[in-house]
Amino acid sequence: MTPKEELEQEAYDCGVPVDYINFKSDQLCGLYIDGSIALKSGMSTAQATDTLAEELEHHYTTVGNILNQNSVVNRKQERIARLRAYDRRIGLSGIIQGYRRHCLNRYELAEYLGVTEGFLQEAIDCYKEKYGTFAELDGYIIFFDPSFGVMEKF
Template sequence: MLLEKLCDEFPHLEIVLEDMNNSHKGQLIDRTVYLNREQTSTQLACTFLEEAMHDLYTVGDISAQKTTIDRKQEQFARRRAYDYLITFDDLADCYYNGFIAYHEAAEYLNISESFLRSTIAYYKTKYGLVYDTGKYIINIEPTINVFRADKNEYLYNYGC
């Protein structure tokens, strides 16, 4: 299970499941991650990872999101969680195992579909629609498409 793996990777954080009446899926207070128990197991894992990234990268109480600095720290922690959990090699692995739709890939990766879609949206702004890893050329829109990169041949050979 992904949550157990993440707990092993961040052993200094304690998890408490509770009913959260507000819109937060999770919140980090000191070294304790409070998670909304209404989430699925995959959502819990993704939320825990985001809160673990807050532990590593954010400073102070940013839960109110009142200032631009708070919102930037929130986005930074989310982006680190995306980078930490999903790589382009993971997307290529999904493709070569037959999982090209986002909901299929999310299930294969054992993450929530919303987390995968957010990751893809972030990767589109960071890398564009097509990314060359050196080993693969990955197109992430509208589904996951992967092509093996062949450096011996020009990608678009128009017969010139």
């Protein structure tokens, strides 16, 4: 089963319908509303999977209508759902796995993880906000600043 199929199955198991539709807005890729997920038709598999992961996390974490991102409470709920989606699709362990598989740049890492480069960059930026300049896990150091990289501790 592909990651996208696994997320679709999870949504089904939770009673959350997933529909692929043509949004009038080019900027909108997904929406969780009234217990259902709507995804933009025609996205790449990676983009659809990234978006589905985030919208499924909204199902688990979001209360009410958070479309107005001028509200601090709404922005916080959006950030929580996105961070959980990044952790689900990438995570610090995924970055380390990519390093172990000799991924040499963000493109190769995104390809290895099956995510879009944009989603990967957003995750890196979010991890930098969460952890600071670096994070340590399982004998590895993941650097977020001044540049992104992974180093094995000796």
